[in-house]
Amino acid sequence: MKNVKRFLRRFLTGLVLCFVLFAAMNVGIFWVCFYKASQAGEGSGSPQYLVRQTAESLSGTEGSGYTLPGGLKNELKKQGVWAMLLDSGGKVVWKMDLPETIPLSYSAAGIAEFSRYYLRDYPVFCWERGGGLMVLGYPKDSYFKYPYDASMQMFSQTLRWVELMFGCNVALLILLYALLSWRTVKPVEPILESIRSLSRGEPVLLQEKGLFSEISAGLNRTSVLLQSRSEALKEKEKARAEWIAGVSHDIRTPLSMILGYAGEMEDDPSLPKPARERCARICAQGVKLRDLVSDLNLVSRLEYSMQPLLRRPVRAAKLLREAVTGFLNGGVDEKFQVEIEPADETVWIDADGRLLERAVTNLLQNSAVHNPAGCRITVSLRAQEKDCLLAVEDDGIGIKPEKLRRLQAAIRSGKGLSRTGEHGLGLRIVGSIARAHGGVFRLSSEPGRGTKAVLILPRSQTPGGAAGPSQ
Amino acid sequence: MAMDDIKAKKILAVDDQKELLELLEEILRKEGYSRVFTAQDCRSARQAAEKIRPDLILLDVMLPDGDGFSLMREIRKSSDVPVIFLTARGEDEDRLVGLGLGADDYVVKPFLPKELALRVGAVLRRAYRPAGREGAPCFTLGRTGVNPDGGFVERGGRRISLTAKELALLLKLYENRNRIVTGDALCEAVWGDGLPGYENTLMVHIRRLREKIEEDPSKPRFLLTVRGLGYKLVTEGSNP
Numbered sequence: 001m002k003n004v005k006r007f008l009r010r011f012l013t014g015l016v017l018c019f020v021l022f023a024a025m026n027v028g029i030f031w032v033c034f035y036k037a038s039q040a041g042e043g044s045g046s047p048q049y050l051v052r053q054t055a056e057s058l059s060g061t062e063g064s065g066y067t068l069p070g071g072l073k074n075e076l077k078k079q080g081v082w083a084m085l086l087d088s089g090g091k092v093v094w095k096m097d098l099p100e101t102i103p104l105s106y107s108a109a110g111i112a113e114f115s116r117y118y119l120r121d122y123p124v125f126c127w128e129r130g131g132g133l134m135v136l137g138y139p140k141d142s143y144f145k146y147p148y149d150a151s152m153q154m155f156s157q158t159l160r161w162v163e164l165m166f167g168c169n170v171a172l173l174i175l176l177y178a179l180l181s182w183r184t185v186k187p188v189e190p191i192l193e194s195i196r197s198l199s200r201g202e203p204v205l206l207q208e209k210g211l212f213s214e215i216s217a218g219l220n221r222t223s224v225l226l227q228s229r230s231e232a233l234k235e236k237e238k239a240r241a242e243w244i245a246g247v248s249h250d251i252r253t254p255l256s257m258i259l260g261y262a263g264e265m266e267d268d269p270s271l272p273k274p275a276r277e278r279c280a281r282i283c284a285q286g287v288k289l290r291d292l293v294s295d296l297n298l299v300s301r302l303e304y305s306m307q308p309l310l311r312r313p314v315r316a317a318k319l320l321r322e323a324v325t326g327f328l329n330g331g332v333d334e335k336f337q338v339e340i341e342p343a344d345e346t347v348w349i350d351a352d353g354r355l356l357e358r359a360v361t362n363l364l365q366n367s368a369v370h371n372p373a374g375c376r377i378t379v380s381l382r383a384q385e386k387d388c389l390l391a392v393e394d395d396g397i398g399i400k401p402e403k404l405r406r407l408q409a410a411i412r413s414g415k416g417l418s419r420t421g422e423h424g425l426g427l428r429i430v431g432s433i434a435r436a437h438g439g440v441f442r443l444s445s446e447p448g449r450g451t452k453a454v455l456i457l458p459r460s461q462t463p464g465g466a467a468g469p470s471q
Numbered sequence: 472m473a474m475d476d477i478k479a480k481k482i483l484a485v486d487d488q489k490e491l492l493e494l495l496e497e498i499l500r501k502e503g504y505s506r507v508f509t510a511q512d513c514r515s516a517r518q519a520a521e522k523i524r525p526d527l528i529l530l531d532v533m534l535p536d537g538d539g540f541s542l543m544r545e546i547r548k549s550s551d552v553p554v555i556f557l558t559a560r561g562e563d564e565d566r567l568v569g570l571g572l573g574a575d576d577y578v579v580k581p582f583l584p585k586e587l588a589l590r591v592g593a594v595l596r597r598a599y600r601p602a603g604r605e606g607a608p609c610f611t612l613g614r615t616g617v618n619p620d621g622g623f624v625e626r627g628g629r630r631i632s633l634t635a636k637e638l639a640l641l642l643k644l645y646e647n648r649n650r651i652v653t654g655d656a657l658c659e660a661v662w663g664d665g666l667p668g669y670e671n672t673l674m675v676h677i678r679r680l681r682e683k684i685e686e687d688p689s690k691p692r693f694l695l696t697v698r699g700l701g702y703k704l705v706t707e708g709s710n711p
Contacts (some may be wrong), residue, residue: 249533252559253488256581260494263584264501283583290581294559315665321653321700328700329650340699345667 006257007185008178031365047138050076054083055127055134058094062087066094080138082122085129086111093132102137138310187212194219203227241304248297255293259286259322266290295425302432309352309436310315313460316381316388317343319353322359324379335374343381350460351437359441360435362426363392363453371396371433375450383459387439390455399445430455477595478503480554483525485509485516485542487535497578499591511538520546524692527595529578531557540572547573553598557582586640610645612693612706614682617641624683631683636661636676639682644694644704653701677702 053072060066066085076083077097085094090106092098101120103110111133115126121133123143150158187210194204204223206216263283265271271279288356300306324340332338349356359377367377375396382389399407411431427443430453434441439457482504492509499507508523509554510516513536519579528546532539535679542567543554556577575594578587609618619642623632633641644652658669661676677696681688695703 097489249559253491257490257494259583260498264498267584284582287583294579315655315667318653318655318665319512321655325651325653325697325700329698342699 004182004185004189007188008181011181011185012174012178012182015174047123049081049138050081051125051127051134051136054127054136058085058129058134062093068096072418076136080139084135084137086133086135088131099137110231158215169246184211191215191219195225198223198226201226201230237304241300243304244300245297245306248293251289251293255286255290259283259290262286292425295429298426299428299432302429302436305436309355311350311352311437313348314351314353314356315345316347316349316383316390316457317345319349320360320379320381320390321355324364325355326357327361327364332368333374336368336371337376339376339378341378341380344383345379347383348460349388349437349456349457355433356437356457357456359430359455360390360392362430363455366426366453367392367394367396367451370399370451373397386459387456388459390457391452392454393450393452395450398447399443404443404445408443411443477592477599478505480504480509480526480595480599481506481523482527482529483508483510483516483519483523484529484592485511485513485534485539486529486531487533490636496589496592498587500705501584502588502591504591511535513542517545520550520552524606525551525552526599527555527591530554530559532559543574543645553594555594610706612684612688612704615693617645617684626684633680633683637680640680641677641704644702645706648704648706649707651697651700651703656702657701 006362026146050072054068054076057069057072058066059068064180069084072462073096082097082099082102082221083095084092084102086106090111092104096105099120099122100308102122106114114124115133115135118124119137121140123140123145124138125136190206191212193207197204198219203226206220208217208220210216233397262279266276266279266283268276316458320343322338324338328338364377367375371394373396375394378391378393380391380393382391411427427441431441434455434457437457439455442454442456443451444454445451479493482499484499484507486492486495486509489511492511496507496509508525510519513534513584516530516534517526519525528543530539530543534542536603539556543556544564546552546554553575556574557580558577559580575598576590578590586655589600609616609620611617614626616623622635622638625631639661640657643657654670654673655665658673662669662672678688681691681694684693685691693705695705697703
């Protein structure tokens, strides 16, 4: 709807602008024409001017006779104008080229009748001269004379009517235009909405009719295509995860046999010592293989959401203590100093405790494995308003920037590190576990200064069991 | 309880893989268990359970004609025989924890023979210890003898009695001897509640315990503090 309104507003603004332009143009043209016409009407050649000139230039009196200056006379003759002067009694006392049909004497009523109209079809113009009246007659049909009388009230009312009419017209036009545009633009809205849905990966189904039926049909086809592709992809991913689960399941028995018999032989006192040592190695490698396979399975299950999360409110500080304790109890060389910072005991996470502990343990093991010369490992918990940060930091050899970038990319995308032959499985598990809990995993490092791994997880909003001591 | 009693217990191993059953049998026999029986599917397992009345069942989760979980539910209707599940890490393990089926323990496949033998021994001892006795053994810490049943420690011929909380703490630590026990776990064992709020109480009890078992409580040799985590009872060199 937002878009339609925006379109409509734009169309209407355009329309109003058009009106303003039209009005401006018309006013301009009108003004120019009117000015020209009035110039022409009041210039030196106009009847009004001539009649006044004639009245003022005519010299003499009724007794001595009248004379008109030659120039003016010629001008009048050139235009075919006749002239006459009436005295106060209505009698013609001077005339020039007066046609014969024109009477020589007029009553007051006669004068009043012709003065503003025609005299025997001649358009006439008058000017008062010393109690008399100068009359110029122009050739027939050369001027249109139409005197118009109106009361002031009616005149202003008419103006208002014209304004109202004009206003109504404009309003109706705008309304019609708006309606039309609305009808044109409205079908665009579902199209825009469905494009938005497509961009979010949601399916769309538009009605394929109206002005934009082709676009709608195209969008529908796109949607079907995208859906089928993403479904195929999901199927494929799921199949892969299931395949990995199957393989890791099938590996259990043969690996059990290897570990079982090698373990037996390792403890068999009847075997020579070197043979038993070799069996111990087989066992150690078998255990590695077992862990690897189960890690692989866990990652693939986490990434394809096949791993059921047993989420419960977990106290973050306790979880860290348990992870570190488990790590230390597993037998850690003296060259590694593991420290845990005192942490906020009120931070709870809604988490699968076993998985999360596993993530922290993985980070601890990582620090130990990659720092064969030993290092100090610090575990800390920092609480923020919505999240909490579980950090495992070491002051070891660090990771080279180039490798760090690859590792970070692998954690982000959940893809393996194909180039170096390293799978980065340990870190991927951590990343997957963080994602499964709605959190993120960040890895940073400086060569020579150490590595910092941080799990950022959402805090649970309702602490589960924040009851105080009940001694 | 004599060791021989445990070794004489009847163990039924159920797994669909014949080789694995052979391996299980061999491991258990080597450990001294002489009466080991096997079954390859639910049906024969059910029959065997009826006939032999085993004292412990090792049960695979995936069986050709059913799953271990429902088989256990069925067997549990008529007997309280302890069950150890053989599971794959991942789904089975999670279901096991999630369902709270009351299995006595589980061993993740693939496993080391030592792991399996340890679990089997522990479950059997727990399930068949002589009735009426808590069965906490006496042990020594240096020159201090600890007698949990009597609730006292003995040093230089002098008996010092332990309070119930002190004894519970000491036993929890002894159960996990030479391993770190978190403060949380200790509080849960003694007060049945989490650490927050009990830190100081725990410290007080640990101090009193040290006064009773350590020769120099300010320089403990046995009951060590692991900063930020918890405590550790070191029994190296002393006989459990």
